[in-house]
Structures are given as C-alpha cells and as structure tokens.
Amino acid sequence: MRNLWDDQEARACGGDLLKLRVYTSRLLGREADLVLHGGGNTSVKKTETNLFGEQEEILYVKGSGWDLATIEAEGFAPVRMDVLKKMAALDRLSDSEMVRWQRSAMIDPGAPNPSVEAILHAMIPFRFVDHTHADAVVTITNTPDGARRVREIYGDRVLVVPYVMPGFVLAKTVYALTRDLDWSRCEAMILMNHGVFTFSDEARTSYEKMIEVVTRAEDYLKAADAWEPWQKTSIPSLTLSGEETGDLARIRREVSMLRGCPVLTRLLTDEICRGFARRKDAADLARRGPLTPDHVIRTKRVAAVLDEDTGAGLRAFTEDYEAYFEEFASAGLRRLDPAPRWAVWKGKGILVFGTSVKELMILTDIVRHTVEAIERAEALERWQALPAKEIFDVEYWDLEQAKLKKAGQSPVFQGRVAVVTGAASGIGEACVRELLGRGAAVVALDVVKDIQEKFGSHHVLGMECDVTRQDQVEACLRRAVEVFGGVDLLVSNAGIFPQGRRIAEMPAGVWAKSLAINLTAHQQVLKACVPYLRLGREPAVVMMGSKNVPAPGPGAAAYSVAKAGLTQLARVAALELGADGIRVNVVHPNQVFDTAIWTDEVLQSRARQYGLTVQEYKTNNVLKTEVSARDVAVMVCAMLGPTFAKTTGAQVPVDGGNERVI
Numbered sequence: 303m304r305n306l307w308d309d310q311e312a313r314a315c316g317g318d319l320l321k322l323r324v325y326t327s328r329l330l331g332r333e334a335d336l337v338l339h340g341g342g343n344t345s346v347k348k349t350e351t352n353l354f355g356e357q358e359e360i361l362y363v364k365g366s367g368w369d370l371a372t373i374e375a376e377g378f379a380p381v382r383m384d385v386l387k388k389m390a391a392l393d394r395l396s397d398s399e400m401v402r403w404q405r406s407a408m409i410d411p412g413a414p415n416p417s418v419e420a421i422l423h424a425m426i427p428f429r430f431v432d433h434t435h436a437d438a439v440v441t442i443t444n445t446p447d448g449a450r451r452v453r454e455i456y457g458d459r460v461l462v463v464p465y466v467m468p469g470f471v472l473a474k475t476v477y478a479l480t481r482d483l484d485w486s487r488c489e490a491m492i493l494m495n496h497g498v499f500t501f502s503d504e505a506r507t508s509y510e511k512m513i514e515v516v517t518r519a520e521d522y523l524k525a526a527d528a529w530e531p532w533q534k535t536s537i538p539s540l541t542l543s544g545e546e547t548g549d550l551a552r553i554r555r556e557v558s559m560l561r562g563c564p565v566l567t568r569l570l571t572d573e574i575c576r577g578f579a580r581r582k583d584a585a586d587l588a589r590r591g592p593l594t595p596d597h598v599i600r601t602k603r604v605a606a607v608l609d610e611d612t613g614a615g616l617r618a619f620t621e622d623y624e625a626y627f628e629e630f631a632s633a634g635l636r637r638l639d640p641a642p643r644w645a646v647w648k649g650k651g652i653l654v655f656g657t658s659v660k661e662l663m664i665l666t667d668i669v670r671h672t673v674e675a676i677e678r679a680e681a682l683e684r685w686q687a688l689p690a691k692e693i694f695d696v697e698y699w700d701l702e703q704a705k706l707k708k709a710g711q712s713p714v715f716q717g718r719v720a721v722v723t724g725a726a727s728g729i730g731e732a733c734v735r736e737l738l739g740r741g742a743a744v745v746a747l748d749v750v751k752d753i754q755e756k757f758g759s760h761h762v763l764g765m766e767c768d769v770t771r772q773d774q775v776e777a778c779l780r781r782a783v784e785v786f787g788g789v790d791l792l793v794s795n796a797g798i799f800p801q802g803r804r805i806a807e808m809p810a811g812v813w814a815k816s817l818a819i820n821l822t823a824h825q826q827v828l829k830a831c832v833p834y835l836r837l838g839r840e841p842a843v844v845m846m847g848s849k850n851v852p853a854p855g856p857g858a859a860a861y862s863v864a865k866a867g868l869t870q871l872a873r874v875a876a877l878e879l880g881a882d883g884i885r886v887n888v889v890h891p892n893q894v895f896d897t898a899i900w901t902d903e904v905l906q907s908r909a910r911q912y913g914l915t916v917q918e919y920k921t922n923n924v925l926k927t928e929v930s931a932r933d934v935a936v937m938v939c940a941m942l943g944p945t946f947a948k949t950t951g952a953q954v955p956v957d958g959g960n961e962r963v964i
Contacts, residue, residue: 303438303517306332307506319346320362320375322505323430327364329509331371336434336516338671339664340369341596342497345423345431346505347383352409359383361424365414379416382407386424389470390477397469397701418701421473427485428501430508435497435594438519441675443494444593445683452492455522460515461488465495465688467695468596490515495688496594528681532577532674540571540650547780550653551837553612553645554787557655560620560641564717564839566743567787568662570670571651578673579651587680588646591687593672595696600661600668603693606642608653616642630694638697644669655787657717659743659761713741714943718839719786721745721779723769723827724796726753728897729846732935733793734762740939742791745782747775749796769796769823775830783834790838791942792831794824795846799899802857813860820864825871835884842885842942845872849892849955853962869953876951885950887941891934892957895920924959 306329315321323346330336330344345363352358361381364370368377385407389395395403397418404416417423423431442451452462461483466475476491489511491499500511523529542550554567570576578584588605592598603626608615623640631637643665645653652673654665679685687693696702720737724730725746734744738761746753747767754764763785765778782789797820800812824845835841851869854862869888876886895905909919920928934956940946941954955963 303333303335303513303520305510305513307509312506319348319429319505320378322346323362323378324373324375326430326432326505326509327370327373330432330434330512331369331373334667334671335437336512337370338435338667339600340367341594342370342432342434343417343419343423344370344433345378345417345420347424347429350409358409360409361386361416361420363416363420363423365416367414377414379404379413379420380409381416381420381424382409383424386421390421390425390473395470397699400470401701418469419472421470422476422499425473425477425480426499426501428508429503430505431499431501432508432512433497433499434512434516435596436512436516436519437593437671437675438516438523438678439492439498440495440594441678442519442522442682443492443496444675444685444687445679446686447683448686449494451522452494455518456490456492456515459488460490460492463491463493465493465595465692467692467699468496469699469701523678523682526682528678531677531681532574540576542569542650542780542784544776544780546650547783548833548837549612550783551788551834553608553616553647553653554655555837555839556613556616557641558717558839560616561639561655561657562641563657563712564790565641565655565657565787566659566662566717566719568654568656568666569647569651569784570654570666572670574670574673574677575652576650578677579646580649584646584648587676587685590676590685591690591693593668593675593687595688595693597668597672598693598697599702600664601643601672603690603697605652606645607648608645609648612647615645619645626690626694630691631698635698657712658741659786663760713739715791715939716741718790719743719745719782719788720791720793720942721747721782721789721827721831722793722795723747723767723823724846725764726750726756728899729891729894729931729934730793730795731756732931733795733938736932736935736939737791737793737942738762740943743786745778745786745789747778747796769827770818772826772830775827779830779834788838789831789834790841792828792835792843793846793938793942794827794843796823796827797846800860803860804857805859808860816860816864817867820861821867821871824868828871828875832879832884835879836882840947841883842946843872843875843879843887844938844941845869845886845888847872847888847890847953849890849957849960849963851890851953852955853960873951880950885946887946887950888953889934889937889941890953890955890957890963891929892955892960892963893920893923894929894931894934896930921958923957924961924964927958929956929958 327344343364348360350360361383362378365377365379404420466472500508502508558565585607606619619642620640627637647653656662656665676685720742722730722733725734726748734746737744744762746762746764749768751766767774767778800816847869848865850862851866872886872888905916909916937956
C-alpha cells in the first residue's frame with residue numbers, strides 16, 4: 303500500500319482543515335484496494351461561528367452519493383456535533399429516524415445527507431477520522447480464525463469490533479466498547495467483515511496510519527504465501543466461438559427478463575477471472591457471500607453459476623434467491639428482482655450484468671476485488687463471508703429501500719446495445735451521439751482507424767471494420783457481444799456517394815463499388831446481426847436510404863440503384879423478420895450539408911448550377927429549412943424507439959419537403 307502524501311500538495315491547502323480533508327480523502331479514494339465506488343467515509347471536526355456569533359463544533363462528514371476519489375468540499379455534510387453526541391447516548395433509534403435527525407442538525411440544508419456512520423465519526427475524539435473497506439484487512443477477517451489473526455497482526459494497538467449492522471447499531475456498539483477506552487493508546491479500529499477506522503488530530507497522521515494498518519495486513523498475507531496465489535498457474539487465453547457468443551446473448555436475454563428491464567452483459571476473461579472460473583470449487587466459493595455487506599446492494603449476496611445448460615443455472619439462482627427472501631423477509635417487505643448481478647461461467651470467465659455501462663464498470667471492479675479476496679482467503683485458510691441473515695439485513699435495509707423508491711425514470715435506450723455502421727462522421731456520427739444521449743451502449747463501426755478513440759467514452763465500442771468484408775463484420779459483432787452482451791438496434795448507415803456518371807459512360811468499377819458498399823454490405827451486416835437481434839430486447843433496424851429512391855436524377859444511377867435495392871432489401875427484411883419482433887424501417891435523407899461530401903467548394907458549385915446563393919441552395923425545399931445530420935439522427939432514434947413500436951416496412955423522408963418526392 304503506497305503512501306501518496308505529497309508535501310507540496312498538502313501545503314497548497316493553506317492549513318484549511320476542510321481542504322486538507324478533501325486532499326487526504328482523495329488520496330484514499332485513489333487506491334481501489336481501499337475503497338470502491340462510494341465506499342468508505344471520512345470526516346473532520348471544525349469550530350465555526352454561527353449567525354448569532356456563537357461558537358459551534360461541526361462535523362464535516364462525507365455525504366451520501368459522493369465518491370472519495372473525486373470528492374469536493376461540497377461533498378461533505380456539516381452536522382452539529384452536540385446533536386450527534388446526544389444521539390449516541392440514546393438507547394434506541396431507528397435508522398430512518400437517525401437519518402432524519404442528522405439532516406435536521408445540518409447547518410447547510412443544501413448539503414448531501416450525512417453518512418450513516420456520522421454518529422460514529424462524532425464519537426471518536428480526534429479531529430480527522432478515516433474509514434475504508436481495505437481489501438487486505440477484510441480478506442483476513444473473512445476467514446474462520448479472522449479475529450485471532452487480527453490480534454496476532456496488531457496486538458492491543460487496535461480496537462476489534464465484532465460485526466454489527468452499519469448505522470445506529472454500530473455506533474451504539476462502539477459507544478459501549480469505548481466508554482472506558484484510553485484513546486491515546488488506540489491507533490485504529492478494525493470492524494470485523496467491514497473495514498478499518500484510523501484517526502488523529504492531524505490529517506497526515508490519520509492518513510498514514512491507514513496506510514500502515516493496511517500494509518501490515520498485506521505483509522501478513524504475503525508472509526503466508528497468500529498474496530497472489532492466482533499467478534501460480536498459467537491460464538490460456540479465451541476466444542469465444544460463434545455458438546458461444548450466441549449463448550452469451552441468450553444468457554443476457556434471460557437475465558433481462560428476470561430483472562424486468564434490458565441489461566448489458568460483459569464477459570471478464572483476464573487471468574484472475576478466468577482462473578477462478580476454472581477452479582473445481584468455483585461454484586461453492588461464489589455462493590459463500592460478498593467481500594463486505596455493503597457490496598450486496600450492487601452484487602446481491604452470491605453469484606449465479608453457469609455451465610453448459612446456462613438456463614438451468616439461472617433458474618437455480620432464481621429459486622435460491624426466492625427461498626432466501628422467504629426465509630428472512632418480514633411481513634410487508636417487497637422482494638427485489640431475482641436476477642443475478644454476476645455469474646461464474648464455468649471454464650470461460652466471469653459475467654457481470656448491469657442496466658448501464660457505468661453499472662457494468664462498477665460491478666467489474668467489485669467482482670474482481672472479491673475474487674482476489676476469495677483466492678487469498680482460500681490460500682490463507684478458508685473464505686468465510688457473513689451469514690446470509692446478516693447480508694439480507696443490509697440488502698433489505700430500509701435506508702436502501704428508500705433510495706430505490708427515489709430512482710428516476712431510465713433513458714429510453716438504457717440497457718440496449720446499438721450497432722452503427724459508417725459511424726466516424728456525418729449521419730453515422732450523429733446517430734452514435736444521439737443514441738448515447740438516450741442511454742444506449744453503442745458499437746461504432748467504420749473503416750477509418752481513429753474510430754477506436756473517436757468518442758472517448760466507455761459507452762462506445764469503436765472498431766475498425768470494412769463492412770464489405772463478412773469476416774470482419776462477424777468478428778466485430780462477436781467482440782461487441784463479449785463487451786456488451788448482444789445487439790438490439792442496428793443503424794445500417796455506411797455508404798459512399800460516387801462521382802456522377804451517366805449510364806452510357808459508367809465505368810464498371812464505379813458501378814460495382816457502389817453496389818458493394820451501398821447495397822451488398824448492408825445485406826451482410828444485417829445477416830450477421832439477425833441471430834443477435836432475435837435474442838435482443840425490442841429489436842429494431844433502420845436502413846439509411848436516400849431521396850434518390852423516390853426521386854432519382856440523371857447521372858446518379860450507381861448511387862440511386864444501390865439505394866433503391868437497399869430499400870427493397872429493408873422491405874423484404876421487414877416481412878421476413880416481423881415474426882421475430884424485429885422492426886425494419888428506412889429513412890430517406892436529402893441534402894444533409896454538414897457531412898464530409900458537402901465541402902464549401904461543392905456547395906458553391908451546386909448553388910451556381912441552380913442560380914442560387916449557397917444559403918438559398920441549402921434551404922431549397924418546401925419548408926425552406928436546413929437539414930442537419932442531427933435531424934436525421936433524431937428521426938433514426940424515433941424509429942428505433944417506442945414512437946414507432948408498431949411500425950415496420952415504412953419509409954420516412956427527412957428532407958425539408960422535396961417537391962418531386964411529394
């Protein structure tokens with residue numbers, strides 16, 4: 303565990319206690335082995351003058367919804383210390399009452415809700431308090447002999463607290479244990495199966511105590527040859543076959559049905575995850591429980607275990623979850639969805655399931671850390687998580703239930719996967735951005751090399767792909783399914799606009815190239831996508847046609863014929879795929895001037911040809927309006943979405959109104 307303290311950065315805080323609190327909180331947040339995605343909390347105590355000139359002691363404690371890695375000063379909730387101390391002395395208090403009273407004691411009503419451990423922070427008689435869920439420490443406490451091992455490592459330098467629920471119960475437990483404690487002789491608290499607290503009147507000392515406490519746990523695991531046990535075996539790499547990719551898309555569909563909404567799925571095949579999936583006892587280990595009780599909100603208590611019959615594995619998980627709920631639920635409690643959040647796919651790797659790319663990334667981090675901890679605990683002694691009842695109490699904690707009720711409406715395409723061809727510029731790029739804005743995960747295909755980095759988003763998988771090459775298309779789709787789980791939406795957009803030639807003067811190469819890219823490639827992409835679309839959620843296809851289909855002009859035979867063929871392909875596809883619930887529609891754009899083919903020179907030349915100014919030419923339609931790539935993309939999204947849920951085989955112009963078309 304590295305000590306990241308930097309004297310120059312600390313001096314930049316100018317001695318301001320809250321700025322120092324932000325600084326060392328971020329140091330902790332940088333270390334994934336200490337905290338993950340909102341885990342842990344920190345605080346600082348300050349004396350401030352209120353509106354009436356009175357001195358008040360205020361606890362600035364991390365607020366709900368903030369992450370230590372990125373927290374700002376406004377992420378700390380300021381709570382009056384006198385109220386928190388009085389709350390600690392109460393015999394009983396429900397957690398919902400605790401939250402309400404903590405909020406009422408804040409000096410800034412616009413600040414976030416204080417951490418549920420605010421009372422505990424207030425009770426510790428030091429200015430700075432740091433709390434993490436350090437992997438190394440929790441790994442050791444998640445073994446049968448964990449308490450003895452903790453005392454062996456730290457002796458009487460730390461206070462060991464048996465596991466109890468976070469919130470008021472934990473605060474009362476520590477309150478009782480520390481009534482006669484000489485805090486000057488206590489350097490830290492270890493909360494069994496939960497985490498670590500360190501504290502000091504100096505920000506640096508409290509932070510460095512945390513680093514020292516965790517380092518000692520890491521050293522203990524290293525001395526026991528339990529630090530990196532997965533490196534002892536060489537694991538071969540994995541490449542999914544087409545059949546296995548189809549299995550993955552089928553798993554995603556079934557998990558989506560269990561969860562009641564579309565989910566994304568990612569296959570993790572790094573050395574640690576693949577090695578774990580190859581263990582003979584992986585099914586047993588994955589069903590023993592989470593790394594910390596807090597993780598159950600993200601991961602549920604256990605993983606699903608899948609082998610050749612993946613459906614049977616998912617049914618077994620669902621039945622076990624329903625039995626778990628029935629065993630521990632009190633009257634009136636509503637069961638959450640029975641879908642797994644992660645699964646061990648035997649011999650292949652680990653799957654994570656999330657309604658968004660952000661959730662996939664969070665689950666990926668938590669599951670990898672959990673698997674590492676399980677491997678280490680097994681090498682040390684035996685992985686032993688908390689009993690199911692303790693985990694259930696956190697999963698169905700009334701505070702967590704309240705958060706779920708506040709969840710807003712999801713974006714229209716959240717959890718859906720869209721493939722866009724010709725995605726690097728023009729209409730294709732606009733479609734990617736509009737789909738992203740509506741919550742989709744997007745697979746962006748284009749022949750240009752920079753497509754991989756173009757969008758700079760984890761929500762976009764950019765891949766270089768020549769859509770005239772069936773092998774490249776199929777390889778890209780297999781990769782897309784490994785990363786996102788399937789395909790729900792297809793925007794078949796890739797195309798070229800060949801130089802105008804009359805039929806009698808048409809070079810064979812120009813004709814053949816236009817048909818290859820503007821027609822045949824679309825058939826190949828659609829053919830490759832159909833098996834995944836059949837397993838998708840509300841699947842839909844939009845083909846990018848042209849005004850030249852209903853209103854062709856001289857000199858554009860190569861383009862017009864290809865686009866007419868593409869339109870006919872879409873109509874036949876609508877007939878053939880309708881029974882599978884796959885909608886296929888066509889958009890016919892015209893004169894979309896913010897695309898690569900419409901350079902200033904081309905625009906000026908065309909305008910002169912018609913005796914118009916450039917602006918007159920750009921608005922030369924019935925509505926006298928310009929048509930942009932985004933206008934087309936908005937229509938594409940509408941046709942992919944619920945507005946056109948009952949429509950297939952349709953052709954819609956986006957051209958400002960063209961007299962010849964009308």
